[in-house]
Amino acid sequence: MHANPFLLLAAALLSVATAVSGATPLTQNGILVGATSEVGSSDKEGAFSWKRADSVKSVISREFGLVQTTSYPKWDTWKGTGIDGVSFDMTNPNKVIDFAKSQGKKVVVHLMAGSPTYFPTWLNEGSWTPAQLEGLLERWIKFAATDNGNASKIDYWNVVNEAFMWDGTYWDSSSVDNTNPWQKMGWEADKSGLTGSAKVLSKHPVYIRKAFELARKYAPNAKLELRDYGIEFWDDSRKAKVFYQLVKHLQNSGTPIDAIGVQGHFRTDKTYDWTQFRTAVSEYRKLGLEVYVTEVDYGDVDPIASATSAHRNADFDSTQSRQYKAMVTAAVAGGANWICLWGVADNTNTYWRMGQSALLFDENYKPKPAYEAFRQGILDGVASSTAIAPRKVDDTRRAHVRDGVLHADGVSEVELRSLTGSVAGRVRLRQGEGRMPAVPTGVYAVKSAGSGASLGFVTVW
Numbered sequence: 001m002h003a004n005p006f007l008l009l010a011a012a013l014l015s016v017a018t019a020v021s022g023a024t025p026l027t028q029n030g031i032l033v034g035a036t037s038e039v040g041s042s043d044k045e046g047a048f049s050w051k052r053a054d055s056v057k058s059v060i061s062r063e064f065g066l067v068q069t070t071s072y073p074k075w076d077t078w079k080g081t082g083i084d085g086v087s088f089d090m091t092n093p094n095k096v097i098d099f100a101k102s103q104g105k106k107v108v109v110h111l112m113a114g115s116p117t118y119f120p121t122w123l124n125e126g127s128w129t130p131a132q133l134e135g136l137l138e139r140w141i142k143f144a145a146t147d148n149g150n151a152s153k154i155d156y157w158n159v160v161n162e163a164f165m166w167d168g169t170y171w172d173s174s175s176v177d178n179t180n181p182w183q184k185m186g187w188e189a190d191k192s193g194l195t196g197s198a199k200v201l202s203k204h205p206v207y208i209r210k211a212f213e214l215a216r217k218y219a220p221n222a223k224l225e226l227r228d229y230g231i232e233f234w235d236d237s238r239k240a241k242v243f244y245q246l247v248k249h250l251q252n253s254g255t256p257i258d259a260i261g262v263q264g265h266f267r268t269d270k271t272y273d274w275t276q277f278r279t280a281v282s283e284y285r286k287l288g289l290e291v292y293v294t295e296v297d298y299g300d301v302d303p304i305a306s307a308t309s310a311h312r313n314a315d316f317d318s319t320q321s322r323q324y325k326a327m328v329t330a331a332v333a334g335g336a337n338w339i340c341l342w343g344v345a346d347n348t349n350t351y352w353r354m355g356q357s358a359l360l361f362d363e364n365y366k367p368k369p370a371y372e373a374f375r376q377g378i379l380d381g382v383a384s385s386t387a388i389a390p391r392k393v394d395d396t397r398r399a400h401v402r403d404g405v406l407h408a409d410g411v412s413e414v415e416l417r418s419l420t421g422s423v424a425g426r427v428r429l430r431q432g433e434g435r436m437p438a439v440p441t442g443v444y445a446v447k448s449a450g451s452g453a454s455l456g457f458v459t460v461w
Helices: 007-014 053-064 071-076 090-100 121-125 132-150 181-185 206-218 240-250 276-288 314-334 369-384
Strands: 032-036 066-070 104-113 155-161 186-187 203-207 223-228 259-262 264-269 290-299 338-341 400-401 404-405 412-418 422-430 433-435 442-448 454-460
Touching: 032 053, 032 104, 066 090, 071 090, 071 422, 090 104, 090 132, 104 132, 104 206, 104 223, 104 276, 104 290, 132 181, 132 206, 181 206, 186 206, 203 206, 203 290, 206 223, 206 240, 223 240, 223 290, 240 276, 259 276, 276 290, 276 314, 290 314, 314 338, 314 369, 422 433
Parallel strands: 032 066, 032 338, 066 104, 104 155, 155 223, 223 259, 259 290, 264 290, 290 338
Antiparallel strands: 186 203, 400 404, 404 433, 412 422, 412 442, 442 454
């Protein structure tokens, strides 16, 4: 009987962690961890035009393996008015993309289509034909992918965001704010295959499938993601059910969807069942999809509440830390592929959770108690996870290290890869044994240098 490699992994990570915050960057603890960043301004944190842009870049470079940036048409990337008069400008997202790539980070771009919230009023108010809207959607997606060579730089692409309203209905056109122009491209019959109470909807907007098809056409190597809020828990709520139904419909329609994203804006005035969160993640993994927790923060009130002055205290820190740990443990144990924070430092965005101290670093870019709780959540989640195990291989080929010698039968050479995917070293094997190279302390995935087959994890002390 073999020892559980994930328990060994967690124990090893615990042993190398020190009491000094930041000694082991967040993204090197067993799962890819990221932060969201924009260019920034005088009243919004960013990597360039924010007063502490150097601090933003420093924390991202040190702590995170992934950077998410936004491409919001309403506020940034669309110029002009009217379908014939609009032009596109990815200058600001491109700056963040290029910075992230220069630091060896994975890149997420959020968003292409979905909620009318993110699109200019002229689009939402206009009367457009399906052909006009489809042409606009293709021009927009093609530009975003081809400008700046982004098709080769974007690793994950949030193609459709918030296709549903808060109550689990598609946008209803009861007001300009609720009018989703993309839905005017038409509707298609449900192909989810679900029955009974699991089948809530009879049809879905055509634009969702077409947006994914266009994204695959112009960015063939990016992972394509469908994202929403209020779907974090497997709780039989209408929104959780309709989102799952949409995903099944897209899969059965041959849509090139790779992943789903749950936003993860949590509140300390609510009680969460984190077991349901873990179940939700694992249910989507069972569909063969990746799962991303995409916009994580944890504040004391509604995210869109008016800005307040920061009011942290010991009780708040304790509650926030406990909940961050529980959330991350559930996400990782359920099989989430990555987790991304909605910013870097507390109270640096005038428009979102100002004063709520909702992130892992304080206003001076120093780690808070929640930082260590987040790290411990990763370790606990990895220790109890089965969903992120490497592909099953013959146990006689499972790699392990004893007294500085790596053992792995059936292969002549292996690669040691860090948990962010980079190659740290190679080991040539004779009769299934080879001397470990000098690599930093940590946990490494062992892969066959020939086939790329996963042979498990090894720990270097």
